[in-house]
Amino acid sequence: MDLLHLFKYDFFQHAVLAALLMSITCGIIGTYIVSRRMVFISGGITHASFGGVGLGYYLGFPPLAGAAIVAVLAALTTENLTRRKVLRNDSIIAILWSLGMAIGIIFIYLSPGYAPNLMSYLFGSIITVTSTDLWLMLALSITVTAIFTLLYRPILYVAFDEQFSRIRGIPVMFINYLLIVLVALTIVLSIRIAGIILVLSVLTIPQNITNLFTKRFSHIMIGSVVLGFIGSLLGLILSYYMDIPSGACIIFTLVILYMMARLIKVVNFGR
Amino acid sequence: MKAPLIEIKNLDVAYQKKLVLSNVSLSVFEHDFIGIIGPNGGGKTSLIKAILGLLKPVGGSIKHSLQKSEIGYLPQGNQVDESFPITVKEVIASGLEHGLRIKLGTAKSRQHKVHNVLEKVGLEALASRPIGELSGGEFQRTLLARAIISSPSLLVLDEPDTHVDNQFETELYALLKELNESITILLVSHDIGIISPYIKSIACVNRDLYYHASNEISEDQLKVYNCPIEIIAHGPVPHRVIKEHIHK
Numbered sequence: 123m124d125l126l127h128l129f130k131y132d133f134f135q136h137a138v139l140a141a142l143l144m145s146i147t148c149g150i151i152g153t154y155i156v157s158r159r160m161v162f163i164s165g166g167i168t169h170a171s172f173g174g175v176g177l178g179y180y181l182g183f184p185p186l187a188g189a190a191i192v193a194v195l196a197a198l199t200t201e202n203l204t205r206r207k208v209l210r211n212d213s214i215i216a217i218l219w220s221l222g223m224a225i226g227i228i229f230i231y232l233s234p235g236y237a238p239n240l241m242s243y244l245f246g247s248i249i250t251v252t253s254t255d256l257w258l259m260l261a262l263s264i265t266v267t268a269i270f271t272l273l274y275r276p277i278l279y280v281a282f283d284e285q286f287s288r289i290r291g292i293p294v295m296f297i298n299y300l301l302i303v304l305v306a307l308t309i310v311l312s313i314r315i316a317g318i319i320l321v322l323s324v325l326t327i328p329q330n331i332t333n334l335f336t337k338r339f340s341h342i343m344i345g346s347v348v349l350g351f352i353g354s355l356l357g358l359i360l361s362y363y364m365d366i367p368s369g370a371c372i373i374f375t376l377v378i379l380y381m382m383a384r385l386i387k388v389v390n391f392g393r
Numbered sequence: 394m395k396a397p398l399i400e401i402k403n404l405d406v407a408y409q410k411k412l413v414l415s416n417v418s419l420s421v422f423e424h425d426f427i428g429i430i431g432p433n434g435g436g437k438t439s440l441i442k443a444i445l446g447l448l449k450p451v452g453g454s455i456k457h458s459l460q461k462s463e464i465g466y467l468p469q470g471n472q473v474d475e476s477f478p479i480t481v482k483e484v485i486a487s488g489l490e491h492g493l494r495i496k497l498g499t500a501k502s503r504q505h506k507v508h509n510v511l512e513k514v515g516l517e518a519l520a521s522r523p524i525g526e527l528s529g530g531e532f533q534r535t536l537l538a539r540a541i542i543s544s545p546s547l548l549v550l551d552e553p554d555t556h557v558d559n560q561f562e563t564e565l566y567a568l569l570k571e572l573n574e575s576i577t578i579l580l581v582s583h584d585i586g587i588i589s590p591y592i593k594s595i596a597c598v599n600r601d602l603y604y605h606a607s608n609e610i611s612e613d614q615l616k617v618y619n620c621p622i623e624i625i626a627h628g629p630v631p632h633r634v635i636k637e638h639i640h641k
Contacts, residue, residue, distance in 0.1 A: 157478055279487040282477050286539070289445055289466050291492045337478045337523030 128362065133249050137368070140251045141354035143259035144315050144324065147266050149347030151308040152325035154301060157339060158281045161326055163200055163302075166215035168309050168321055170196035170222030175243050175318075176229030185243060186255075190310045192222060197306035201298060246317030246369030248358060259311050266304055270343070277301065278339055315354075317369045324350060327376040331383045353379050397422050398458055398547055398577055399444060405452030406436070406443050413439045417453070417602040421547070426573045428592035429581045435599035437581045438469065441549050444579070462491050465545035465576075467536045469552050475525055481535050482507050482520040488539035510542045514568070530561035537565070541572065548576050552583040566591050590633075599640040 128134050155164050174192030178185030196218045204211045230237050242250060270277065280287045280297045288294045312321045332345030357372030364371070397420040406414040413436040421427065429437050442448040443455060445466060465488070485507050511517045514534040524532060533553050540548060550569075554562050566589040569578060573591070580592065595605040 153478075159474070273493075275487070275490060276493055278479065278483065279490055282479050282484070282487070283468070283473055285447060285468060285472065286466060286487065287490070288447065289461060289464065290488070290490050291462060292490060293493050296493070333478065337525060338480055339478045339483075342478055 125359070128359070134358075134362075136251050136253070136256060137248045137358055138355065139256055140248055140259060140315055141358060141372075142351055143256065143263045144312050145328075145347050145350035145354060146263040147259070147308045148312055148324045149328060149345075149350045150266050150270050150343050151305055152329045152350075153339060153343040153346055154277070154281060155305060155325055156329040156333070157342070160305070161322065162212060162215055164305060164309060164325060165322055166200060166219040167193050167197050167306050168313070168318055169219045171306075171310055171313065172227075172243070172318055173222035173225035173229075176226035176233075179233040179237050179240075180229040185239075186310065186314065189243075189313060190307065193306040193310045194303055196222060197302040198299065201302045205295075242317070243313060244317050244319055245367055246313065246315050246320060246372075248315045248354075248368045248372070251314055255311070255314050262307055262311055266308065269300070269304065273297070274340070281339075315369065316372065320369050320373050323373045323376060324354070327373075327380055328353065331376075331380050334383050334387050349379065350376075395423060396458055397456075398425075400456040400458075401444070401453070402456075403453035404440075404443065404450050404455060406439050406448055407451045408439055408448065412451075413600065414443070414598070414602075415600055417598075419596060419602055419604060421577060421579065423546075423577055424573065426569070426578045426591060426593040427580070428589075428595045429579060429598055430595060431598035437598050438551055440598055440602070441551060441579060441581060445549060459546050462543070463546040465540035465543060465548045467533075467540040467548075467550045467553050470529075470532060470536070470556060473536070475532065477524065479524055480520070481516060481522050481524060481527070481531075482511070484524060484535050485510060485538045485542055488542040491543075506542055510538045513541075514538045515564075529556035530558060533557055533561070533565070537568075541576075545576060548572065548578045550578065550580045552581050555583045595635055597635075597638065597640075601640055603638045603640075605635040 129138070155161055171189040171193035174188030174190065175185040176188075177192070178188030181188075200211075200214055200218060203209055203214045208214075209217075230240065239247075239250075241247075276287070276292050276297055279290075280292060280294050284294055284298075287297075309321055309325075312324060316324050328346035328350040329342055331349050332342045336342060336345065353376040354372045357375035358368055360366075360375060361368040361371035399419075399421040401417060401419045404414060404417040405412060406417075413434075417436075417440065429440065431437050439448060443450050445464065446461060486503060489503055489506060507520075508517075511520055514537055516531065516534055516538065519527065519531060524535060527535065533556075537550075537553060540550070548569075553565060557565070569580070569589075570591040572578065597603045597605070
């Protein structure tokens with residue numbers, strides 16, 4: 123039971139690094155998603171991306187690249203159709219959600235032979251992240267952090283009151299499209315770790331824990347990065363010692379943390 | 394006479410493919426304080442959204458002799474998510490943002506302006522409070538502060554007096570009267586029957602618009618009009634009589 127011993131393994135170092143990078147992007151992007159009530163949209167984008175995974179298997183290119191392309195397309199389509207009020211927003215999401223899953227299932231079925239790593243796309247596998255994954259995650263972490271640092275105020279104002287921002291001449295469309303693409307990319311790169319089925323929780327649970335104690339956007343962002351990292355690190359260690367899937371273990375740990383936070387709040391603040 | 398700040402001519406506005414305003418004309422001059430009244434669904438909000446450029450008219454024209462950035466706007470309270478994690482001073486500072494700038498002046502000049510306007514609306518003590526923890530009046534005050542922080546030439550207010558208590562309403566109108574010395578004000582009121590004495594003229598909107606100038610009916614005119622006795626009678630409640638009209 124030597125914990126430090128674990129850190130000597132390459133795979134574990136990679137996993138810790140992946141957890142850190144995921145916590146940075148998901149902490150920031152998740153705060154945007156939760157504050158703007160975009161959790162359902164994010165669910166739609168996540169599941170639609172499975173179509174890209176299927177296409178990747180069938181056509182022989184990296185499934186994650188397929189997922190990225192489809193996720194961005196789904197994100198842009200949702201944003202565009204919602205703006206133009208072609209359909210009800212939640213109906214658009216439901217259609218893209220199931221269409222993506224359907225395409226994924228069909229193409230995986232049509233692909234000859236066995237689909238390797240299929241389970242890892244659905245449920246995540248933090249201990250098998252490659253150095254390519256890590257470089258991509260690092261690039262995204264830097265991009266997301268830079269955009270939220272430089273454009274913090276316009277992003278906050280547009281998220282809070284789009285109409286007012288438009289009158290103030292803030293490019294609302296640009297901000298909305300930029301952010302929905304970042305949401306899609308964050309989801310896709312987190313799929314390697316948490317999986318399509320579970321990724322929503324790393325985008326929402328740390329935010330909701332932090333939101334119990336602070337109601338400032340910037341504080342929720344920072345708190346979620348820290349809590350997301352603590353949660354995924356604990357989950358990772360737990361999954362190693364108990365020999366259970368890491369993705370599910372991370373989510374489970376986050377939920378336990380949430381319940382503990384709730385309890386602390388009730389005891390200390392009476393609510 | 395000076396050119397109007399806003400000149401609306403024969404305006405038609407549609408909302409979700411239904412015509413909500415038809416053949417509306419209105420000129421807004423400097424130092425006006427116009428109350429826009431009318432029934433729910435009559436097109437009050439559509440009119441100000443057209444003025445703000447948020448709704449494209451299907452007919453007619455709106456001429457502005459001021460920049461969009463010179464307009465301060467207070468939306469209906471229900472257009473804003475009150476559980477959004479943002480503080481009073483952050484909301485107010487958003488009224489200073491313009492265009493897409495990575496930096497906006499020095500942080501100090503912005504803080505200074507926020508501080509001044511907080512004082513003006515009496516919210517100094519609540520500057521760091523999240524908006525979800527405000528009362529109705531405090532929230533409206535925050536939105537008002539956001540609307541006036543950029544020192545606009547025109548202030549457009551959409552029902553600033555809903556969900557607020559009488560005391561706040563009195564304070565609000567006193568503040569607006571003071572602001573009106575330098576700022577032109579357009580105010581949509583939620584109650585057709587009750588309107589502040591500080592409002593100089595009234596526009597009745599119900600698909601079309603009837604404008605009642607401030608000097609429409611003076612006491613002298615009332616005599617000329619042979620006004621029925623109950624209307625000019627003195628009573629405990631101050632009131633105002635405007636010309637009769639019929640919406641088509």
